[in-house]
Amino acid sequence: MIQRIGFLLAPCEKGISPHGYTNIPPLSLGILSGYLKNEGYDVELYDLNSALAKIYRNDEQFAFLYDKDTVLKCLKGEENDKVNLFAEELLQGVSIKDYDVIGISCGADFSFFQLHSAFLLANYIEQKYKIPVILGGNNITYLGIFKDTFNELLKTILEVFPYIIKGPGEVVIAELIQVLNGKMQKSIYELDGMVYLKDGQVYMNPEHEPVVVCPDWCNLPMENYYSKIKNPSYNGKWNEKVEEENLLQVFKWPFFLTQYVSTVRKKRPRPEYMDKLILPYIFNFHCPFACAFCSESDEDRKRVIIGEAHKVVDDIEGLIEKYKTSYFYFFNNAANASGKFIDEFCNHIIDRRIDIKWSDCARFNNLTFERLKLMRDAGCQKLVFGFETASQKLIDLVEKKIDLSHGERVLKWCKELGIIADLEVITGLPQEKDEDFQETVQYVTKNKPYINYMTINEFFVVPNSKIGRYPERYNIELIRNVISYSKILERSWKYFKEMKGKQTGNFKVYKYNEIGGRNYKEVADKTKSYIKALNNLQNKEFAEVEYVYRILEQKS
Ligand code: SF4
The missing domain is CATH 3.40.50.2300 (Response regulator)
Structure with missing residues (x-):
């Protein structure tokens, strides 16, 4: 048994x-x-x-x-x-x-x-x-x-x-x-x-639907996952400025930097540092928007699964109590996938006076100033928006269903309310021409004061996405055998020796040629130059923090 x-x-x-x-x-x-x-x-x-x-x-x-x-x-x-x-x-x-x-x-x-x-x-x-x-x-x-x-x-x-x-x-x-x-x-x-x-x-067999579950890390030693932040009560009195610095470290900085700084601090311990646990949680699965490039446009993932707000908040309360932390990273496809859910969730947090700080992904759609304010009052520190591109032609092609001018309003409201706003950007989409890319550059440049950080993604074909299933609709032909299993391993071994822990790019198994347009090598070359240009638009602050901690690490 x-x-x-x-x-x-x-x-x-x-x-x-x-x-x-x-x-x-x-x-x-x-x-x-x-x-x-x-x-x-x-x-x-x-x-x-x-x-x-x-x-x-x-x-x-x-x-x-x-x-x-x-x-x-x-x-x-x-x-x-x-x-x-x-x-x-x-x-x-x-x-x-x-x-x-x-x-x-x-x-x-x-x-x-x-x-x-x-x-x-x-x-x-x-x-x-x-x-x-x-x-x-x-x-x-x-x-x-x-x-x-x-x-x-x-x-x-x-x-x-x-x-x-x-x-x-x-x-x-x-x-x-x-x-x-x-x-x-x-x-x-x-x-x-x-x-x-x-x-x-x-x-x-078709996958089982996910269920919203309160995680339980039972016997796992949680000290392995601590972040090193500064103790706001180090001098015996609560110091709000130190707590604000901590919030920047945990929520404003991109994940890799938050983690890296913590790693360096562990190597160079100081009495004013303290351990802090950040907990992951998911309260919705799948996505109603079914963008054509995303695995969520898979036929098997049509039904959106959303937790019940009061139960989710019960879970959060239990986790705060059990793990003695108020910091959470939510990993939903979009916190506001359901406007009704996010309103109820935030109202429960506020009514029960739960002290929590959290971040999540979000869509511009359905966000109003009032809803963002409610989210901020319920502890929202950062939202990562699926933006992808400012080319209306590409937005329509990949069925992204976002309104760019509403997006600009949302970014400004976030700034006004003190919610950090990150963007997810994709380059390398089928039919992306220089003029499309320039529209993205102009949008990002215009809204730079409101954008904290961009996660820059190189498009790759996900076989179970709409683009993977119906490439002809996007005027492309797929090339399935550009790289073999052995070659992928060879490349991964090289990556392992050179930069352990960085993404290996193994998802890029398929390539595409545009019918009557660029071949896959031209797409790759162009995309590389677009990524470089986007990186030049990044907020320089994070590279500076990383540089300082690299020096500290070398001294340790
Ligand atoms: S890209 Fe984001 S919004 Fe679009 S289907 Fe995927 S998870 Fe949903």
Whole structure:
């Protein structure tokens, strides 16, 4: 009978990044544990990135993780001392035999260090302990959507592991355990999200819908995720200025900088520093806007799932109490996906006098001065707006459904109210001409006083998005085999040695040619120059802070 579940987060390059691993606890593990504990199971969590940092000796030690043949042969049963040592060392702090089943999250950044680690660890656990392993995580979804490129890997893992889940895992794992415990009369192949082989073909059931769950990090050592901020009460008296500085560090600065500064401060501790936990939380899933470039335009993700405001606020209150923090990063596609929800949520926060500071993504649509004020009064510090481009032609093409002049009003209101406003920008979209890009440059330049930071994204084709499914509507043809699995690993290994922890760009599996227009190489060259131009428009303040902390780090 399965009752005790151990969940492991497979390690990734970031675990040994000199910029620091992460400053927030893993939401995926928290959600799994929150849901399954509610269902009556005993759950414990392990983030193997902490173990990775302890076992790291040199880069070559992990070279096998980027070698396709070694990984596939090992999964097919070949003994490999390096792989066994890697697994033994990583699992030192986990008493595997205490669990009836092990769940391994393969992560979400499409890192092959993480995916291969997950598969090799699963293999090791099954061989050595004869305990069933369930594999999941967004990286499984990515393998699935790029299945032409990763067919060999997919088939190999499906021959070895019977329980692989694509999409949200919490409900499916509970059902799978019920089936295995003989309490649900169903074939595992009928369960949502199951990935399996039949007659040599890879099958993937439609994903289960996500549910809004209060995360529970149960036994996970939270000190691994502390940020170092300044203690506003260091001199025995509350200093509002210091707290304002902290809010800038946690919310104004881009994530990478908040985390990096914290990492340097940990290396150079000072008595006025204190530890602070920032918690992640999600209260809505999927997105009603279905922009053509986004994975949320997938047919399977049509239904928007939004929590009940009073229950979400109960969760937040519970988390504040349990983890002694008032800082939250919400990871919704848009905090205001539902105007009704965000109003109710903010009113509950205000009525219950909950002291919370939070940031989230947002859409310009449905934001009024009054609604933004309500959000500010409920603790909103920063909103990251999906803006993408100021070319009306491209907005219409990718069905972004934003009103640019309303966007300008929203940015100004945010400034007036003291809400930090970031923008998400995309360049490299099909049919993006110089004049389209110039419209973006002009918009950003005009609104620069109101824009804090831009996340600059290079467009890539997501196969399950509208553009991926109907390329002809966007006047492009897809090129699916520009890069092979082996080449991706080669590139990832190079990235690993040069800049551990930075994005590997593995999502860029497909390219496109414009029909009667640019070929994919011309698109790539142009996009590179656009990214450079956008970077020149960034607020210089963050580069300056980073520079100061680089010097401090060198002195430590
Ligand atoms: S880009 Fe943003 S607004 Fe558009 S579908 Fe995706 S999540 Fe929704």
